[in-house]
Amino acid sequence: MTAPIDFYFDFSSPYGYFAATRIEALAARHGRSVQWHPMLLGVVFKTTGAQPLPLLPLKGPYSLRDFERTARLHDIAYRRPEKFPISTQLAARATIWVGQTYGAGKAAEFAKAVYRAYFAEGRDITDPDAVAGIAASLDIDGAALVDAAGSAPIKEQLKLDVEAAIQRGVFGSPFVLVDGEPFWGFDRFDQIEAWLKNGSI
């Protein structure tokens, strides 16, 4: 039996969304499962001094173009959100609570639905009503979820999770760890594939 691979992502990251549509099939091709780790790039960027891509001179306009091109090349539904980037505490905390309450499989399903809502369906995932609605569509108790997402234990858990991610060297989204080997970016999925196949590159 082999260990699951660790998938770190921020809900405001388009490349994280693209990766979320592919990571499970990639892992499954090599007999692996996926542990989903929502994190907050804003906190990570305080450590690294980085800034959100879209806010950078030259790189910002380019990245908006690259998001759309990447989505088309991989045939992933994508519509540039009106509000972008956004703060993703609510979505991340909600995912943690779904995992605690309904199990890891449901949390992954919820995370994918939240990503899709934001990056393909034009929905505002900073809005508790929207997030409760996504939950309800998956037979998750939306009201309980919104309550829990504002609770001290869940807030604390996300804080600990983000600190742990930084400790493991996570500095971007998506970020994948395979048996300790770090891969940053949707554009490293070819390297992940090679590594999963051969245990090295």
Added chain:
Amino acid sequence: MTAPIDFYFDFSSPYGYFAATRIEALAARHGRSVQWHPMLLGVVFKTTGAQPLPLLPLKGPYSLRDFERTARLHDIAYRRPEKFPISTQLAARATIWVGQTYGAGKAAEFAKAVYRAYFAEGRDITDPDAVAGIAASLDIDGAALVDAAGSAPIKEQLKLDVEAAIQRGVFGSPFVLVDGEPFWGFDRFDQIEAWLKNGSI
């Protein structure tokens, strides 16, 4: 007849080196030639506020690992240079002079040899003697090249070239423009391939 594609690179960029080993074959598969544009990331970074990858927290150590992995995945000879990053004025100016004196084909040949010397053969391409030696191996007058690289007109030409690159939105290395469409990174060669094939993605 179709226009050449524009290939921008800094001699201190490992991903630029990787790209330089593949760009001509990629272009040729689609009936294109390549215009080689040496540039200076240091100047570009003053505009964008970016910093050399290896100096960034977390991202720095990761990138050193990614350079080696990428080289192995694509079967490109690579040895991490002792001195890295370096200033690349000399190599860039020398390439401009080779282009003016021996033509664009020779300049491309020279650029590839300089990259290989730095990233595969452990040679110091900030050293005029080393650069003259690379030139001599290609039947280029090494002494004249070193003289010219220190001359006012060549310095001015590189300055103009870098300014023009920034004007065209170039912010990293490698950076490729195909009929005005910008692609940043060796990991966008799949997108360049798709674009060259279909004229869009």
